[in-house]
Amino acid sequence: xxxxxxxxxxxxxxxxxxxxxxxxxxxxxxxxxxxxxxxxxxxxxxxxxxxxxxxxxxxxxxxxxxxxxxxxxxxxxxxxxxxxxxxxxxxxxxxxxxxxxxxxxxxxxxxxxxxxxxxxxxxxxxxxxxxxxxxxxxxxxxxxxxxxxxxxxxxxxxxxxx
Amino acid sequence: xxxxxxxxxxxxxxxxxxxxxxxxxxxxxxxxxxxxxxxxxxxxxxxxxxxxxxxxxxxxxxxxxxxxxxxxxxxxxxxxxxxxxxxxxxxxxxxxxxxxxxxxxxxxxxxxxxxxxxxxxxxxxxxxxxxxxxxxxxxxxxxxxxxxxxxxxxxxxxxxxx
DNA sequence: TTTAGCTTTGCTATAGTATAATATATCTAT
DNA sequence: ATAGATATATTATACTATAGCAAAGCTAAA
Ligand SMILES: [Zn+2]
Ligand SMILES: [Zn+2]
Ligand SMILES: [Zn+2]
Ligand SMILES: [Zn+2]
Numbered sequence: 001x002x003x004x005x006x007x008x009x010x011x012x013x014x015x016x017x018x019x020x021x022x023x024x025x026x027x028x029x030x031x032x033x034x035x036x037x038x039x040x041x042x043x044x045x046x047x048x049x050x051x052x053x054x055x056x057x058x059x060x061x062x063x064x065x066x067x068x069x070x071x072x073x074x075x076x077x078x079x080x081x082x083x084x085x086x087x088x089x090x091x092x093x094x095x096x097x098x099x100x101x102x103x104x105x106x107x108x109x110x111x112x113x114x115x116x117x118x119x120x121x122x123x124x125x126x127x128x129x130x131x132x133x134x135x136x137x138x139x140x141x142x143x144x145x146x147x148x149x150x151x152x153x154x155x156x157x158x159x160x161x162x
Numbered sequence: 163x164x165x166x167x168x169x170x171x172x173x174x175x176x177x178x179x180x181x182x183x184x185x186x187x188x189x190x191x192x193x194x195x196x197x198x199x200x201x202x203x204x205x206x207x208x209x210x211x212x213x214x215x216x217x218x219x220x221x222x223x224x225x226x227x228x229x230x231x232x233x234x235x236x237x238x239x240x241x242x243x244x245x246x247x248x249x250x251x252x253x254x255x256x257x258x259x260x261x262x263x264x265x266x267x268x269x270x271x272x273x274x275x276x277x278x279x280x281x282x283x284x285x286x287x288x289x290x291x292x293x294x295x296x297x298x299x300x301x302x303x304x305x306x307x308x309x310x311x312x313x314x315x316x317x318x319x320x321x322x323x324x
Numbered sequence: 325t326t327t328a329g330c331t332t333t334g335c336t337a338t339a340g341t342a343t344a345a346t347a348t349a350t351c352t353a354t
Numbered sequence: 355a356t357a358g359a360t361a362t363a364t365t366a367t368a369c370t371a372t373a374g375c376a377a378a379g380c381t382a383a384a
Contacts, residue, residue, distance in 0.1 A: 006303030094255040141168030145315035153307035
């Protein structure tokens, strides 16, 4: 019994709830770990979560400075580094950009589906892909440490539109 | 009967043969397609093939200019673009770098295993990984166009060394 | 509560990666 | 030979990321 699940972020979903949930989880998680989710870091997380599309560091910087602030690149990069370390965001290597993690806390190996039209990303955690990579690695004579799986294509919504 | 294959480039393999083979295949393939493998493009391919480690565009540029030439970035980027278009090299997204394709000609979806110690890359073409990605995409509501699979870790040679 | 040590942020400069735009040269096919 | 297409040269600039050091803020021990 395998049901068809469409977990690509819908166009009209309650995104305010996404943001709120992400921030709440971040607060909880950082408290548990004794990590300091400073206002700056929290603000960057909020900015990354403004959409489900990967956001570049300099785009985040622009948003941070939209009110006339004068933050410099190292500031946003350091905040992003903190968020990465604590698994609150993921880096999308093929875009040099960052996206909020949908299941922060539990360290995990994720795969990313990135729509070339709407830009949105779906994060999955497929055991099957992980196992296939592991098997291929074994045949190749290789020990997996950090798998990067980023699939570009189109989400169904955008495909249906054309 | 699944034998253990170790296709990571060995430390003492005949790399001159790798280079020669790659260049020969490139010549053949470009002739077949009526694509112009100019001396410049051929030279860049040769430079990318100097090792099995991904090479950055600016590193390639330095090699091109080692004899006092004055090539500028667009020159090497255009050559790399040509080589990519014809499947003679692959771009490694997670490194912003390029590596020679081991099976040029037949368009293919490849996975890359990248050793963090020796830097070498093994290119594989696992149906299993492709299928697992396809299945996950279907569940996610997504149409795959360009899968990026880049696995960082250690090759057995480097692991055995430590 | 002061002090010392650590963490975070501010700031400047610079390194590294990639492309836009335009001019010139070279090749291909009449 | 000439026109059109393709490839290369050159300059400038955009985009991405980090090094290094100073200042500010937090924490815990004395
Ligand atoms: Zn949302
Ligand atoms: Zn995640
Ligand atoms: Zn070789
Ligand atoms: Zn290949």
